[in-house]
Amino acid sequence: MKTIDKITEVLGSDASLLEYKSEKISKDRLMIPGPHTVDSFADSDRSPQVLKSLAQLYNHGALGGTGYVNILPVDQGIEHSAAFSFYKNQDYFDPENIIKLAMEAGCNGVASTFGGLALHARKYAHKIPFIVKINHNELLTYPNKYDQIPFGSVREAWDMGATAIGATIYFGSEESTRQIQEIAAAFEEAHQLGMATILWCYTRNSQFKTDQEDYHAAADLTGQANHIGVTIKADIIKQKLPTTNFGYREIGFGKQDDAMYESLATDHPIDLCRLQVANCYMGKIGLINSGGGSKGESDVKKAVKTAVINKRAGGSGLIMGRKAFQRPFSDGVDILRSVQEVYLEKEITVA
Template sequence: MSDSIVDLLGENAASLLEHDCKTILREQLHVPGPDFLERIVCNTDRNQRVINNLARIFGHGRLAGTGYVSILPVDQGIEHSAGASFAPNPDYFDPENIVRLAIDGGCNAVASTFGVLGSVSRKYAHRIPFLVKINHNELLSYPNIYDQVMFGSVDRAYDLGAAAVGATIYFGSAESRRQIVEVADAFEHAHELGMATVLWCYLRNSEFKKDKDYHTSADLTGQANHLGVTLQADIIKQKLPTNNGGYNAIKFGKTSPLVYEKLTTDHPIDLCRYQVANCYMGRAGLINSGGASSGASDLAEAVTTAVINKRAGGTGLISGRKAFQRPMVEGIELLNRIQDVYLDNKITVA
């Protein structure tokens, strides 16, 4: 194992690298691997064109042929405002630099907006798989209601050469049921056209904040994942769990004591393992998000997240701000260090 990975994990190295998961066992999972498409996806109802595009994604970049993915997502110009997102590095106001970062950074795919990817599609759509994010929450309307709305059509994503479409649902929000219907229809059409589907399964409800913020609790995010795979998302994007017991804290919905007594512990790998379990035991890949940029600690945080995701049985990382809010050469290095975790055969599924 790379000494640099151990060094970046710091005092948590032994806990993360030596953990033995005894909640949901590795043997119960459908773990990533070079044969994942043949072993899992080819047995589904996905048509051959979807399988071909998934093969493009899993077969591109530094992680090609491993069953793992590293994706660069840059939709923050809408989701967090362009000024807040790109002021730290104005080069990324230019969409071409976003795609170049994904290519030079060895990513499996680049995820962005209709505008970003459409503006350079003829030059780059054949060079790296495009993942078009079709809905967004924009922050210019006042007051903001944190609602995801469609910014374009699945047909348009297909025309610009996308290998996949992505969408967000704010599960738990007042608008979530409308979003579920919209995304279900969009994903069905995307599959008909042969594109893969990726769902950002995020939670959004002020009542999920009690003694702590349960928007990233393992039990609630796990259920969001389960709803996402029910919508036939091929890959689920989820925030790394930071706590548990959201159902018990908000006193709403249904759960079981066994979730907390048997299926999870407080260990971060066990919490993430519960997220994987809710992705049909790994039949749909779980990719965790890299989170906001914190500055000097970004590299250590990204590598830690990658180790937790991999050892939990996840499929990879989707990291944006930590990579593009710095000079390109540093962003490439960060993406490569994340990928090194998935390339290291000594870091195994717990």
């Protein structure tokens, strides 16, 4: 069976995503991912060492040289507790198996914690790009608080041979001002040392969830988080796939008007994701969407659907963890490869 036919079959009732044409923000305005992606930084202030790190990331694995990335992120042991994250597959209490999964699946890189990557750095840091997640929200404190705090230094990541650092900012939270300043400084240090930077741009505020809708994944709010992220010089933006829009309007804050919403997007998922891409300097900074949690049998379809939306919107790839590691090793490899097939399939183009 041809790959495009296989993808169409997996999508099922969502196969119409493959034919959609986006007309609000034209694809002609975007920088489309491709072999030129790293070269597009050549006019920036990124040093030759940073360009080298970006090349290592973009040129590694099954998607190497395409301009697209598929990254395995596993930091849920801190964010969601190790017991809850790994009980479905106890092998992943051992961080070496996280690295092995990323390598076997042909991922561009593996993103994880200081401790997990450091423990096996001499064995693997030269074999697959390491992305060290430098801050986390730990939930052992009671009552729970929601704040991203540093778990180590940028220099530590560089010393273990990391290709890039990753960090999260909770945009919209009470702590966001400090986090923006903290991560801006960390990204500058990472660039000085020659590492690339990836920002998890998450929104977090109790007022973003109303009685009618949860706007934490609204295209306008997540898009603005992306825009702040590229402003502090993230080289890649990680964002949740948008599920709605009109966050500013319905919550009643920020700068917005009806004409803004009318001109930039429809309610189609590709258009909503394109608004996120547009906020990443029209695709000059790559947008990778997250794969979300594991729901069982529907995971393959949801992962492929997310990849199709991201690619057709002009995004640069997928970063997927729980759908891959909360299942048997071989099944995790298969789902990661199913995502890669979307980005390798030339018949799936930018809408």
